[in-house]
Amino acid sequence: MGDASEFSFPVRGVLKAYRWRRIDPIPWTPLRKPLAEATVAVVSTAGLVLPDQAPFDESILGGDSSFRVIGGQTDIATLIDTHRSRSFDHAGIRSDPNLAFPLDRVREMAAEQRIGSVSKNHLSFMGSIPAPGRLMRHSAPVAAQHLVDCGVDVALLVPV
Amino acid sequence: MCNQTVCLIAAELERRGITTVCLMLLREVAEKVRPPRALFVPFPHGYPLGKPNDPGTQRRVVEAALALTEMDSMAPLLVDL
Numbered sequence: 326m327g328d329a330s331e332f333s334f335p336v337r338g339v340l341k342a343y344r345w346r347r348i349d350p351i352p353w354t355p356l357r358k359p360l361a362e363a364t365v366a367v368v369s370t371a372g373l374v375l376p377d378q379a380p381f382d383e384s385i386l387g388g389d390s391s392f393r394v395i396g397g398q399t400d401i402a403t404l405i406d407t408h409r410s411r412s413f414d415h416a417g418i419r420s421d422p423n424l425a426f427p428l429d430r431v432r433e434m435a436a437e438q439r440i441g442s443v444s445k446n447h448l449s450f451m452g453s454i455p456a457p458g459r460l461m462r463h464s465a466p467v468a469a470q471h472l473v474d475c476g477v478d479v480a481l482l483v484p485v
Numbered sequence: 486m487c488n489q490t491v492c493l494i495a496a497e498l499e500r501r502g503i504t505t506v507c508l509m510l511l512r513e514v515a516e517k518v519r520p521p522r523a524l525f526v527p528f529p530h531g532y533p534l535g536k537p538n539d540p541g542t543q544r545r546v547v548e549a550a551l552a553l554t555e556m557d558s559m560a561p562l563l564v565d566l
Binding site for chain 2: 328329331332345346347348349351352353354355356359360363365368370371388410412413414415416417418420421423424425427429430431433434439440450452453454455457460461465466468469470472473477478479480481482483484485
């Protein structure tokens, strides 16, 4: 649990040889208001899409770096798993998308005034992106601007 | 790869003035990629918040992650659940 031993031998080999990117310098934005006043967004890389959205494209060799906007009023049970990886068990997120897109939990915290509010929009990526150049140059900056426009103070990022 | 992907997105959000916290399923990836704030969770891939249809555990993970945003710290911040 929580380490590479859960993967098959070939996948472990790929992970061992992979050139992981290193964030340097590490950007740091301190929270400038109490969490109880902050607007929170969820950003998940579980490859979840709404029924009327295109699935993530699993044919792109270096990974589909696009993202989908998930509205804050979305019924989380309607999200569809389109993540291309066969390296993890998909049964959990198909049974309960909150497992990787915890919008209902964030809503609960807003209702209890533990956070200020839930962002009007949230973001869904498909995290199997071994060649992340386009993600870093294009998709992530566009995604960041979208959340800035939504007035987001805090983003909770969830891999799968 | 999902672990690296959330880190890279988080870095861009931080550059734009958004405070972030990443859940991490592989501690060694968090140590190599170095997201600003991360909560390492002891769950297998596919189950980043623990169990499906278990709001209590999911809530505990979300609460623990968001609590890191209020910590007076320096980057990188990596905490075990």
